[in-house]
Amino acid sequence: MNFKTILPLLIITSLFLACGPAPSGGGDVVIPEYPPVTAKTIDVGDLDFKIGILTGTVSQGEDEYRGAERVIARYGTENIIHKTYPDNFMTEQETTVTQLMEMARDPEVKAIIIAQAVPGTLPAIKKARRERDDLIFILVAPQEDPEQIAKNADLVLQTDDLMRGKTIIEQAKEMGAKTFVHYTFPRHMSMEILSRRRDIMRDLCKRNGIEFVDANAPDPTGDQGIAGAQKFILEDVPRLITEYGKDTAFFSTNCAMQEPLIRASLDGGAIFVEQCCPSPTHGYPGALGISIDEEIAGDMAKIREQIGKKIAEKGQAGRFGTWKVSMHIVMIEAAVELAKGKVHGKLELTDHAMIKGFLEKCGNVKVELGPFNEHENFLMVISENVPL
């Protein structure tokens, strides 16, 4: 067979395939609604066992790490084991498994909280369950397939990205957006929730007369790494502002892109509704050069105030927003309380009123929640957006 004759054919075929129709939502887009839940809390007693917390390092996302530190500050290192998964969690999944198993093999550990539940979590849970069936797993922000996660974990808490598809577009409209740019890449779009949210956003943009731009960015875990993805954002945002005008709201599905996205949006005069993981500490401090010293660390109101000042200096007040607090920090704190309650036999991890109560109590913030795909142990949580 002559390879030289096949090669152009192969290339042309693959080009055709690549240019084919983009994956669409398939069918009608369903805008989610929550069932009403009344918050409730009880006294869950003292922490008389060990809880393991696995988070990323601050280079992957600071909130979860700080959340674990806050819990340690309250309960001490004798009762809380804090470990981190590798920065390259995508390729070093065996290390994530090793770290989790190290906690699971400690008989005093009764509950493990994983935030964020990066790939590697599911195999680790399955391995741990082979050796111990009494362990409680509470996951925050899972990245593996939600159906599988719901079947294997005891409780899953996630910011409701589907509902945010609705709230972000509503907020963008309020901020005056005429165009909405959604940055993502194929790996994220193969995650069910993220791709469904993209469809909701597209649908609502259409209904609200906003132009929706489905923009592609390089995958930070790919060959170009985080630096490549960040460079792309810094270069692409000004291009799109020139094309679509200043009333363009930018959004990205990836944490590492938030900092360059905020900086480029602010410099170009665009709109930024909220981050992929909405929190005052995510992206803003780095993008705006705010140093979070001891005095304001953990004080979300003060951090928001500092961010607001910097944005007002650029004359952009009201065109940038975020949530009041970091939900991931609140979720970790609430997860510790819920684990205590469960181990002491005082509550069930499917009791939505109790979960809502502890989230609101720990974060001192209003929370709405509802089950994901009728999984009573997989809760989608949403909090309030505040313009800065």
Added chain:
Amino acid sequence: MMARAVIRLLSRYAVPILFVVVCTAAITVADMNLSRISTDVLERFFRNLFLVLSLVIPIVAGLGLNFGIVLGAMAGQIGLMTVQNAKVPGLGGISVAVICSIPIAMLLGWLTGLLFNRTRGREMITGIILGFFANGIYQLLFLILAGPVIPYHAKDLLLPQGMGLRVTINLTSVERGLDDVMTIPLRTSAVVQEGTPGAKVQADGSYVKVTRWGEIPMLTLLVNVALCVLIWLLFRTKLGQDLRAVGQDPGVAEVAGIKVNRCRIIAIILSMVLAGIGQIIFLQNMTVMNTFQSHEQVGFYAIAALLVGGATVTRVTIWNAIFGTLLFHALFSIISVAAQNPKLLNSPQIGEYLREFFLYAIIGTTLAIHAWRSRSAARAS
């Protein structure tokens, strides 16, 4: 005289000595639980060994380190997807996955071999880039064509819109299909005093504590031993001798009437097929497949393990693979946990950075020692 002998001994076994010293230091300083380490290392060893062994043949045939095994791993994953789609359980599922993966791996191996023959002398960088390229095609295939074109229909495989695979596939049908056929637990029991945590009272009133040191999956062990024997036998056949001759000097081999290009393609095809099976063994133990990521760094970690075991770009033995896998994963598992021990550093994230620094520093040093030793050996001869 004596001093020189000691130095020679030290330099010959520098790598294992370095590993033993670092691991012992880490275990002592962080006061680690030995039984947990051995459990983890054993598991990692059996799950990775086959992949590392798949690299041996191309090195002997002079193709260097085959970074292209990423493609073989993809073939293995395609086999697993097919089995999960058809829900073939257990050992039968593993066999079907292997059978499905072999023709794909052979095709990919043949194409890779053709490419490597055109980029002779630059096989390694070509292999790395080829891995990135193939990953793009793989994503295209399984994000868009799976469902409408590739006839997968299982709900736990496809996204709800019926197009594209889920990001995580829970390999429920074949999970631990090979490992769990027969496992031998390693346990020791010791008589301890009353009140020791984990101790159980016996009929005669004494307290016995059972320590688990891990388990040996017998069938996985058997498969690996069989592969070692087969590789050993291969190099005693005419084909094996040809591969060796091509590896030593392609020019001389050509003159001697050996079809060099054909031999090189065969070496790559064999490596790809083995990598596919290796990935199936790896994933049946992990029990969960990350559809778009599981294969990406397969080449890098397998190659690092092989190099740590003392192999070079041109010389390798089966023992390099076995010791390399053991040392590499022992280090990985020990440093990972030790560096984050609160007794060592009061910050889990500095521990994580320390782990990365230590791990790759040791691997780097190992490679430097090998380079230095082979250069001084070349000078001596």
